[in-house]
Amino acid sequence: MKRFLLVAITEDEGLSPDLVQRLFESGLDYLYWRSAAPTDVLTSLPAAYVSRILVARETPIPFLRHSKEQERDANSHSFSTSIHRLIDWPGLSADMVFFSPVFPSISKPGYGPTAPLAETAAEISRIRQEIPVLPLLIALGGVTPANVCMLVAAGFDGAAVMGTLWQAPDPVAALRALQNAVTQDSR
Secondary structure, eight states: OOOOEEEEEOOSSOOOHHHHHHHHHTTOOEEEEOSOOOHHHHHTSOHHHHTTEEESSOOSSOOEEEEOGGGOOTTSOEEEEEESSGGGGGGOOEEEEEEOOSSOOSSSTTOOOSSOHHHHHHHHHHHHHHOSSOOEEEEESSOOTTTHHHHHHHTOSEEEESHHHHTSSOHHHHHHHHHHHHHHHTO
């Protein structure tokens, strides 16, 4: 069974280099820096972690490029991008695609899925049967330790989290709880 990826998405306020490093050391796969990534934080991190940071804006430091849905250029490749309709997934030139929302959002109250997860899982399965090579599909929106295993079963390659980490008193412990839930499910 392939490994289920965990991606953190930053809130608008900054993160300390220490916290970012502790998250990566604890097994975080990628960090998507939504707002302007502070150069001082990023340059203080080990290169192995910097190479796993996604940014949506140009920076003087080479990072993995994330193209927001409304800014996506059909003729260029980005490491990651976002969609709100699964039908858009197969035609994208990216390594990783965030699909949202899968559950009611924690960080955006009132924002939730347009279809039940069972329908989304059926559509993922249909697309995977028709098109064998696809970008990784990362679930986003309302992901918690209580529901992350449902995403594994639905056919997602990983989950992106925001509210679960940043609203927790200890984001590293919240990450470990997500990892433990996925590990327990795969046994």
